[in-house]
Amino acid sequence: MHPMLEDIQLVAFDLDGTLIDSVPDLAAAVDAMLSERGLPAAGEARVRDWVGNGSHKLVERALQWACLREPAEAETDAALARFMDFYGQDPCARTRVYPGVVKALERLHERGIIVTLITNKPAAFIDPLLRGLSLASFFQLALGGDSLPEKKPHPAPLLHMAEHFGVAPANALMVGDSRHDVEAGKRAGFRTLAVPYGYNHGEPVAESGPDGIVESLEELV
Incomplete structure (x- = not known):
């Protein structure tokens, strides 16, 4: 022992x-959320440095990176809901x-x-x-x-x-x-x-x- x-x-x-x-599945959900908004994909390497503070903070960091600005709270909340939808489809896939x-x-x-x-x-x-x-x-x-x-x-x-x-x-x-x-x-x-x-x-x-x-x-x- x-x-x-x-x-x-x-x-x-x-x-x-x-x-x-879990980063591969988290990154896939983040990128699906960003793509739906016409924003560039973040990829696994970036998401690996963004996780650890909960899903809200992860989505906020992704939006800030993709939009080159601080997202509004309502914007983050809406994106978070879609991220949760995408991630919830199969969180064990990868x-x-x-x-x-x-x-x-x-x-x-x-x-x-x-x-x-x-x-x-x-x-x-x-x-x-x-x-x-x-x-x-x-x-x-x-x-x-x-x-x-x-x-x-x-x-x-x-x-x-x-x-x-x-x-x-x-x-x-x-x-x-x-x-x-x-x-x-x-x-x-x-x-x-x-x-x-x-x-x-x-x-x-x-x-x-x-x-x-x-x-x-x-x-x-």
């Missing part, structure tokens, strides 16, 4: 960029689970550690993704970016999760790929672990100062 798991009773995982590479993830989840489950999910992705997409990728059975509770009034990097979702299971924050671990995950974990009093292969706006996640880094989640177990 990895030293980061010592005295840990609950592990909260981020989803996109930590457990799954999305893949990262190597080592299934083994890590299996071993944590075997050891009786509470395994949860805290993502900024809209909650409506969580179940279809987890079921489509055969991951649903591992998680005891999942929170989306719209499940509570606040989302990461705010600590509220993490504190809610710890309280729900009666676990002290000091005995909980936040695992993610971005500075938002690390900040949320630190503010909540969780231990923090980062993976370097995900989406962090082009910045090395080590710069956010997590308590630990693993190249693959398989190292956890």
Whole structure:
């Protein structure tokens, strides 16, 4: 067992960029939304740097890039609705689970550690993704970016999760790929672990100062 798991009773995982590479499907939905408006496609490389703050921010960044200006709120809301329509058609079409993830989840489950999910992705997409990728059975509770009034990097979702299971924050671990995950974990009093292969706006996640880094989640177990 990895030293980061010592005295840990609950592990909260981020989803996109930590457990799954969802950018291909997100980029396809973003580009479909932009194309419908007669705007240029953004492509996977750009979208990879835009994800992490929820769908509203992703769409806002895409419009700002394509229109070369700050979009109006109503414009973003309308584009977001279409993005959600496109993405919801098949969110698992190109999305893949990262190597080592299934083994890590299996071993944590075997050891009786509470395994949860805290993502900024809209909650409506969580179940279809987890079921489509055969991951649903591992998680005891999942929170989306719209499940509570606040989302990461705010600590509220993490504190809610710890309280729900009666676990002290000091005995909980936040695992993610971005500075938002690390900040949320630190503010909540969780231990923090980062993976370097995900989406962090082009910045090395080590710069956010997590308590630990693993190249693959398989190292956890």
